[in-house]
Amino acid sequence: xxxxxxxxxxGQTCWIxxxxxxxxxxxxxxxxxxxxxxxxxxxxxxxxxxxxPIHNEYVIGVNNAYMIGVWIDALFFGDCAWYLVHRNKLxxxxxxxxxxxxxxxxxxxxxxEGIKFLDKDSKKRQGLTTDPTKISWNANSGAAAISxxxxxxxxxxxxxxxxxxxxxxxxxxxxxxxxxxxxxxxxQKTPPFKRHLRGFxxxxxxxxxxxxxxxxMNPDSAIPxxxxxxxxxxxxxxxxx
Amino acid sequence: xxxxxxTKEKVRYRKIGGGTFRLRNGKIIKPNQIFTAEPHxxxxxFKDTLVALDPxxxxxxxxxxxxxxxxxxxxKGGGWYDVVNTESGKPANSKSLRAEEAQKxxxxxx
Numbered sequence: 001x002x003x004x005x006x007x008x009x010x011g012q013t014c015w016i017x018x019x020x021x022x023x024x025x026x027x028x029x030x031x032x033x034x035x036x037x038x039x040x041x042x043x044x045x046x047x048x049x050x051x052x053p054i055h056n057e058y059v060i061g062v063n064n065a066y067m068i069g070v071w072i073d074a075l076f077f078g079d080c081a082w083y084l085v086h087r088n089k090l091x092x093x094x095x096x097x098x099x100x101x102x103x104x105x106x107x108x109x110x111x112x113e114g115i116k117f118l119d120k121d122s123k124k125r126q127g128l129t130t131d132p133t134k135i136s137w138n139a140n141s142g143a144a145a146i147s148x149x150x151x152x153x154x155x156x157x158x159x160x161x162x163x164x165x166x167x168x169x170x171x172x173x174x175x176x177x178x179x180x181x182x183x184x185x186x187x188q189k190t191p192p193f194k195r196h197l198r199g200f201x202x203x204x205x206x207x208x209x210x211x212x213x214x215x216x217m218n219p220d221s222a223i224p225x226x227x228x229x230x231x232x233x234x235x236x237x238x239x240x241x
Numbered sequence: 242x243x244x245x246x247x248t249k250e251k252v253r254y255r256k257i258g259g260g261t262f263r264l265r266n267g268k269i270i271k272p273n274q275i276f277t278a279e280p281h282x283x284x285x286x287f288k289d290t291l292v293a294l295d296p297x298x299x300x301x302x303x304x305x306x307x308x309x310x311x312x313x314x315x316x317k318g319g320g321w322y323d324v325v326n327t328e329s330g331k332p333a334n335s336k337s338l339r340a341e342e343a344q345k346x347x348x349x350x351x
Contacts, residue, residue, distance in 0.1 A: 003349075004349075006346055006349050006350075008334045008335060008346065009335045010335060010336065011335070056331070058335070069329075070326070070328045070329045071329050071331065073326070073331060073333065081292070081293065081294065094311040094326055094327065094328040094329065095326060095329070096333070114351070
């Protein structure tokens, strides 16, 4: 059965933590630490202390972000193959776990392993669906997580790690702060960023209509559709508020 | 506690890395080859050279016994309640709730 997302964060601010390298860099994680996590010599939880300014905020983690800490309130993933890799680790993760992976469609609650299912809205593939039992997939989990945040009722969304491009870590091209989604002995692939970018103009338009402000915390992001701001500026403003 | 059960559902796999191997039914699998097999047909020694392309049958492998979000209703005082993540201590709700609403939210989240 599809989950109906409750509006638990009505009028609030939500941070969405995706996989781009800019996220740990914005929070001042040293490059050598990032390199170790990328090379899987350190666990992503080593980032947690650096993210302390948002520990008490409402946070949705995309894919591997849940591994940073239990202060992340909700996880969104869309890829069934990703779930198979992380299934056993998710047992111990206590937050809200949400997916559009079809293996959870029509699963009775006692067999859903605590995962909440939202169908991909076939009538609204891009942008932000207003049906709280569905998400607009937008061809990537990060963009779909924006759909989830809106269902939670938030009015302000802060995007972290929405880079949509490769970055260099010690002269190596890297797409995610946790390393590749591929296995270590598998050929590394660059995500289809061009396809991932297609949904964002529609998200921006829909967000405006819904009265939701979306800010991108990466001034160097390849997504041109949201206002780009510095993390420091936003955190300073929150302190003042 | 985990329990292990068997399934007869076939899964699509892709062989990664170099080298070939033989399935228990005798079929030879080459590098990058995509094939279908029941999980028990894969020799244990070669499992780490494969990537499952389909959702694996849920019954295969250790099955989580308690893979549920952990929340509980906590009394705040004055007839108000929060639904709190028991590990992080963070309330899931931004505004406090009446007992009935909190119980309903708890059911929705777990």
